[in-house]
Amino acid sequence: MSHPIRLENEEAALTSCNVAARLHLHAAAHPTAVAIRQPVTWLGRKRYRDISFWFTLLWTQRYVSGLKAMGIQPGMRVVLMVPPSHELVRLVYALLQLGAVLVLIDPGIGIKNLGKCIAEAAPDAFIGIRKAQIARWLFGWGKRTLKRSITVRQIRFTDAILRHDSTGPGDCYPFFIPRTDDPAAILFTSGSTGVPKGAVYTHGVFSTQVDVLQRTFGIEPGEIDLCTFPLFALFAPALGMTSIIPLMDFTRPASVRPRNIIDPAQEFGVTNLFGSPALLNRVGRSVLAPGESPGENGVQSSVPSSPRDSRGAKTLRRVLSAGAPVSPAILGRFSKLLSPGVQIYTPYGATEALPVAVIGSDEVLQDTRHQTARGAGTCVGRPVTGLEVRIIRISDTPIAAWSDDLVLPPGEIGEIAVYGPQVTQEYFRRPDLTALAKIPDAARGRKWHRMGDVGYFDERGRLWFCGRKSQRVITPERTYFTEPVEGILNTVPGVFRTALVGVKRDGEMRPVLCVELERGAKPQAVMRDELLQRGAEFELTRDIRTILFHPRFPVDIRHNSKIFREKLAIWAAKKI
Numbered sequence: 001m002s003h004p005i006r007l008e009n010e011e012a013a014l015t016s017c018n019v020a021a022r023l024h025l026h027a028a029a030h031p032t033a034v035a036i037r038q039p040v041t042w043l044g045r046k047r048y049r050d051i052s053f054w055f056t057l058l059w060t061q062r063y064v065s066g067l068k069a070m071g072i073q074p075g076m077r078v079v080l081m082v083p084p085s086h087e088l089v090r091l092v093y094a095l096l097q098l099g100a101v102l103v104l105i106d107p108g109i110g111i112k113n114l115g116k117c118i119a120e121a122a123p124d125a126f127i128g129i130r131k132a133q134i135a136r137w138l139f140g141w142g143k144r145t146l147k148r149s150i151t152v153r154q155i156r157f158t159d160a161i162l163r164h165d166s167t168g169p170g171d172c173y174p175f176f177i178p179r180t181d182d183p184a185a186i187l188f189t190s191g192s193t194g195v196p197k198g199a200v201y202t203h204g205v206f207s208t209q210v211d212v213l214q215r216t217f218g219i220e221p222g223e224i225d226l227c228t229f230p231l232f233a234l235f236a237p238a239l240g241m242t243s244i245i246p247l248m249d250f251t252r253p254a255s256v257r258p259r260n261i262i263d264p265a266q267e268f269g270v271t272n273l274f275g276s277p278a279l280l281n282r283v284g285r286s287v288l289a290p291g292e293s294p295g296e297n298g299v300q301s302s303v304p305s306s307p308r309d310s311r312g313a314k315t316l317r318r319v320l321s322a323g324a325p326v327s328p329a330i331l332g333r334f335s336k337l338l339s340p341g342v343q344i345y346t347p348y349g350a351t352e353a354l355p356v357a358v359i360g361s362d363e364v365l366q367d368t369r370h371q372t373a374r375g376a377g378t379c380v381g382r383p384v385t386g387l388e389v390r391i392i393r394i395s396d397t398p399i400a401a402w403s404d405d406l407v408l409p410p411g412e413i414g415e416i417a418v419y420g421p422q423v424t425q426e427y428f429r430r431p432d433l434t435a436l437a438k439i440p441d442a443a444r445g446r447k448w449h450r451m452g453d454v455g456y457f458d459e460r461g462r463l464w465f466c467g468r469k470s471q472r473v474i475t476p477e478r479t480y481f482t483e484p485v486e487g488i489l490n491t492v493p494g495v496f497r498t499a500l501v502g503v504k505r506d507g508e509m510r511p512v513l514c515v516e517l518e519r520g521a522k523p524q525a526v527m528r529d530e531l532l533q534r535g536a537e538f539e540l541t542r543d544i545r546t547i548l549f550h551p552r553f554p555v556d557i558r559h560n561s562k563i564f565r566e567k568l569a570i571w572a573a574k575k576i
Helices: 010-014 020-029 053-069 086-098 111-121 130-139 155-164 203-217 230-239 259-268 277-285 307-311 328-335 361-372 431-437 482-489 524-536 565-575
Strands: 034-042 045-052 077-081 101-104 125-129 148-152 183-188 198-202 224-227 242-244 272-274 318-320 343-345 348-350 353-358 378-383 388-392 414-419 438-441 446-457 463-468 495-505 508-517 546-549
Touching: 010 020, 020 053, 020 086, 020 230, 034 053, 034 086, 045 053, 053 086, 077 086, 077 111, 086 101, 086 230, 111 130, 111 183, 111 198, 125 130, 130 148, 183 203, 198 203, 203 230, 203 353, 224 230, 224 259, 230 242, 242 259, 259 277, 277 328, 328 343, 328 361, 343 361, 353 414, 353 446, 361 378, 388 446, 431 438, 431 446, 463 482, 482 495, 482 508, 482 524, 495 565, 508 524, 508 565, 524 546
Parallel strands: 034 242, 077 101, 077 125, 101 183, 125 148, 224 242, 224 272, 272 318, 318 343, 508 546
Antiparallel strands: 034 045, 183 198, 348 353, 353 378, 378 463, 388 414, 414 446, 438 446, 446 463, 495 508
């Protein structure tokens, strides 16, 4: 170490699987490099404050000492409700260094679900901003288990940490050295297709994810990341990247002002952007000139580039987008912001296993989008190195043990199952859901995770996503999977997106197509005829005759991209 901060068992600490060690290593290697650029208001104007890796590490150590004196101990479950900021980064890395178990819940899932998740996590401590603390008090969150509550209130909080920081010059700061299977965090799923579940992240899972992200996308220390998704923002310091925190509501990425993404990307030379499909859609549409059409599947070759394209983020080396399938239309539009040869990668995965597979926009726009338009589903690419992916027979019940007899041949649609070091092994205190989603593999000592998705492998080893298993529509004649059907009908000009749902009538399930139109689309009667005409061209869709137009699909809170088909099904049942 080239700086005076000393750790207990320093050599073991800095080589451990605790991700907090990476902050120490990057701060030692590049102490003056900017770790975080955070927006602040000064004399009524918005500006960015630069915070170095050294300063971030220094304050993280003070938080380690202060939080320990406040009663935070290894193994304690700590709910953390602080918005993306330098404060959040300090707290996350301090808690990891102390060996506490972070409990991270997206506040956008709603008050009711927040209460359920907190009760399920049975936290020992609650650290949050004043608004979160008021909600905790009003709704009684964690009252049966909480032993400590700490309010983050900027200067007052910092002063409190300093008062409790008893470490003197030359003293060693505590550092928890974990085993790979020691819990590091409980991350709750969005609950967009069911009950929010607490996936248990071990230190080994966290560490592997950082390595896989770095290896798969070629991320290098010194790069600059525009953090539009809070969870990925927490990886940036471990990857040695500068984090730019944009001015946006992180719970509503679909409503972001495009300038608040494009301007900092240009100003600071951003090289990496992780954004939801909804955010990419919003920003990508800003480059269209008045009256310009995105063209079929979002690719416009006959219309000259708009002068507004100069607002693009030409320093970006890559764009990552996840949370829901990213349509070719969105890829085509956003690509206009990028320099030639820069790709938009759409990593496939879930809270329980990320990333699983990756594909780039070049392959989508030049190849797979044509197959998607013919009902092949959405290609999500090839599995990342070190992860095993298999397609198994579809089942809605627990599978007691892994067997190769479960595996289906290439080309056959089945359930997607994954195995590897970045795959979580359980849900916190939910043995029923763990049994339903995990398959023990006694021969290798770990469990496979059932993604809850269906898909298949093609002859080139690429994985194709065909939708959520729970959202398939089973009729007396056939089983419909959402992505192949929607891929065909999304190509009709004037259609923004479609969603296949099932509605029961006279004891039988009927496929119903819900449609959200682009602004300025043709009248619904005309669009219905064009959709029926397009559907009649394919055996897969010709029997889908019920079409309903919805003004705006309900979507998940976390990414504003994943369609709530369950809600649409209830709506559709009332309409027919």
